[in-house]
Every structure is written in C-alpha cells, then in structure tokens.
Amino acid sequence: MRARYSNYPIGNLLLNVINQSGLDPKAFFEELKFTNFSKAIERLDGWLDHGEGNVLLLERLQSSRFAIETNLLKQVMAENDAMLQRERDVVVKVEEDKARKAFQPHLDVIPELSRPTQITPFCLTGGNRRFSTQLPDDISSWPQHDQLAYLRRVVPENFAKHQGRTFFMGKIVGYLYYPRFDSEPIQLTITGDLETQSEPLSYGISYFRFR
Structure with missing residues (x-):
C-alpha cells in the first residue's frame, strides 16, 4: 500500500x-x-x-x-x-x-402545471429558462412606476412570443419579476400588472428552473 x-x-x-x-x-x-x-x-x-x-x-x-x-x-x-x-x-x-455576480434582473414564467408532462424532453430543452426575459441591469433603481410601465410592455411581448404556452408545463398563467438577487420575486399577471391574488402561483418555477 x-x-x-x-x-x-x-x-x-x-x-x-x-x-x-x-x-x-x-x-x-x-x-x-x-x-x-x-x-x-x-x-x-x-x-x-x-x-x-x-x-x-x-x-x-x-x-x-x-x-x-x-x-x-x-x-x-x-x-x-x-x-x-x-x-x-x-x-x-x-x-x-x-450566482450574485452573474445575477441579472429577469422575468420567469409561471406555468399552469406543477410538473412537466414529459421530464426528459423538458430537461433537454432547457426547462422554463427558455421562456425567461432579461431586464435592464439597473431596473431595480428606477422609480416604481417606471418599473411597472416597463413590465407592462415586456410581459405581453413575452406572452405573445411564446403564444401563451410553455413546453410540457401547460399555459403561461403569470410571471415572476426578480429585480434583485436578495429580494423576493414580485408576482405579475400575464398583462404585466401586479398580481393581487392571495395565493401565489409560483409553484412551477422551482421545478427544473435551470438557472
């Protein structure tokens, strides 16, 4: 030995x-x-x-x-x-x-389903990451009304680009806005408005987010 x-x-x-x-x-x-x-x-x-x-x-x-x-x-x-x-x-x-150094403000979709209908193809196509939208690096420093105005424009654009659907996780039912690395995401509707429902719809994001 x-x-x-x-x-x-x-x-x-x-x-x-x-x-x-x-x-x-x-x-x-x-x-x-x-x-x-x-x-x-x-x-x-x-x-x-x-x-x-x-x-x-x-x-x-x-x-x-x-x-x-x-x-x-x-x-x-x-x-x-x-x-x-x-x-x-x-x-x-x-x-x-x-992760902190690489972080960029972004939008993630909230899918209709809590888990993919087909896991392997879902993983191979990048999960829900392919539906995300990168946002301006300094957006969190903008006045709130400017942030919301920008989101009301880009959210419908994202929704239209993907025809309101994800791959293997159903329809897009909302969005999560991540302005800062340390902050909790802000939930938005498919029109880019603040979500006022009491129950968050973010369950699908954690499933193979690939971020």
Whole structure:
C-alpha cells in the first residue's frame, strides 16, 4: 500500500490504528474480514480523502480487537463533522458569490402545471429558462412606476412570443419579476400588472428552473 495521509481527523485516526496494529495493511483488513483488499482500500481512501465514507469499515473496526475507545471516536467524529461543515459553508459561499455576480434582473414564467408532462424532453430543452426575459441591469433603481410601465410592455411581448404556452408545463398563467438577487420575486399577471391574488402561483418555477 502506498504511503497515505489525511487532512481529516477521522482519516488520521484510522491511519494511526492501522499503524499501531502491528500488521501490514493487507493482514489488517483480512482480520476485519475484508476478502477484497482493493475494495477495503477504497473504503479507507474515502475516509482519508473526503472525511466521510462507507460505514462498513468503521463497523467492522469497532467489532474487532482494534476497536477505538468510544469517547475518543465520538470526539474525533465531532471534530471531523465540524471540519466537513466548514468546507460545505465555503462551497456554499463560493457558489452564492458566483450566482450574485452573474445575477441579472429577469422575468420567469409561471406555468399552469406543477410538473412537466414529459421530464426528459423538458430537461433537454432547457426547462422554463427558455421562456425567461432579461431586464435592464439597473431596473431595480428606477422609480416604481417606471418599473411597472416597463413590465407592462415586456410581459405581453413575452406572452405573445411564446403564444401563451410553455413546453410540457401547460399555459403561461403569470410571471415572476426578480429585480434583485436578495429580494423576493414580485408576482405579475400575464398583462404585466401586479398580481393581487392571495395565493401565489409560483409553484412551477422551482421545478427544473435551470438557472
């Protein structure tokens, strides 16, 4: 087995157990009743490289004479989970920063149906994104009446362009106006007026929005 290391607490603990066992890696995994050495190494590498992996390795380890003391294992797993959460938080922040930077004010259609009648063709044709309309970058800074006047013009244009229908999700029954990245969308009718119904019709937007 090649030299291995890990940036994760659980990975380092597992490597230490193997090193302290007095056995070579193959014999160690044989004692844990792994008959396929390559598969056992794959399970180990999951924990070493990603800080999480197949629990079978831990279960067999804890049932063997090499079992890790329970409180120590709990402590290490808690440290490991905290490290994984920090990594996830970084990924989420990076993705949010990308989305924020790429954001443009836009209109999304509200379809009649809550899910596509044919999912595969719907996905292949870009979902409901193909019916969206990009808006001026600075529209959110306009006076409200200017925004609404502009929307009353572009919404009917969008509706007419697509003949009032989506692909695989029925008729266009309204629009959602996204002026800013952090703001909630504003619901509009098919004429571009503010929607006054109490129940939003935005359920269809979340289904494969592809944005």
